[in-house]
Amino acid sequence: DSGVTQTPKHLITATGQRVTLRCSPRSGDLSVYWYQQSLDQGLQFLIQYYNGEERAKGNILERFSAQQFPDLHSELNLSSLELGDSALYFCASSVGPNLNTEAFFGQGTRLTVV
Amino acid sequence: AQSVAQPEDQVNVAEGNPLTVKCTYSVSGNPYLFWYVQYPNRGLQFLLKYITGDNLVKGSYGFEAEFNKSQTSFHLKKPSALVSDSALYFCAVRDGAAGNKLTFGGGTRVLVKP
Numbered sequence: 514d515s516g517v518t519q520t521p522k523h524l525i526t527a528t529g530q531r532v533t534l535r536c537s538p539r540s541g542d543l544s545v546y547w548y549q550q551s552l553d554q555g556l557q558f559l560i561q562y563y564n565g566e567e568r569a570k571g572n573i574l575e576r577f578s579a580q581q582f583p584d585l586h587s588e589l590n591l592s593s594l595e596l597g598d599s600a601l602y603f604c605a606s607s608v609g610p611n612l613n614t615e616a617f618f619g620q621g622t623r624l625t626v627v
Numbered sequence: 628a629q630s631v632a633q634p635e636d637q638v639n640v641a642e643g644n645p646l647t648v649k650c651t652y653s654v655s656g657n658p659y660l661f662w663y664v665q666y667p668n669r670g671l672q673f674l675l676k677y678i679t680g681d682n683l684v685k686g687s688y689g690f691e692a693e694f695n696k697s698q699t700s701f702h703l704k705k706p707s708a709l710v711s712d713s714a715l716y717f718c719a720v721r722d723g724a725a726g727n728k729l730t731f732g733g734g735t736r737v738l739v740k741p
Binding site for chain 1: 671673
């Protein structure tokens with residue numbers, strides 16, 4: 514168990530809908546990262562938050578947004594969903610802002626858009 | 628831009644034989660290198676990392692990796708593979724200058740046959 518908790522584990526929704534994925538980092542970790550894993554794109558970095566502030570942005574669509582709350586949990590919001598958004602979404606956490614140590618990953622949320 | 632290549636989509640090895648999973652990288656600064664393993668329907672589990680120091684890094688579950696700066700490689704090795712090592716292995720790099728994201732290779736599926 515990595516200590517990173519993601520909910521829900523599975524999500525099935527229709528095109529055009531909006532969903533929220535939730536992540537609780539390991540105790541003591543201030544950074545949260547979101548990644549998308551799909552068959553055609555592999556593992557893609559989406560966004561990072563550190564202690565409540567956006568720190569780095571990757572290949573995140575404008576339809577997607579995220580935030581980190583004062584208790585350090587994070588939510589990834591996906592809206593106007595398309596079939597191509599079906600993927601495994603991972604959250605990871607690390608202690609500091611710059612990945613000077615390893616990041617620990619949650620078990621992921623599998624999103625299926627139908 | 629940083630990149631990681633895992634040239635083999637799949638590696639097949641007999642139980643008890645040595646296992647090697649190849650990884651080469653490209654970064655602009657000093658590399659921070661990581662190996663993760665993903666079991667079916669699970670998140671990524673951290674195996675080992677190279678930040679600085681000895682070129683031979685020892686990690687979890689009997690795995691080790693050798694950092695070779697001249698060949699820009701970071702191959703994962705295990706002297707004697709187990710059937711339970713069958714999984715998807717990812718190499719990742721953090722650009723020492725950029726700091727905030729991991730760039731992953733495409734993954735190598737390892738199949739250890741009894």
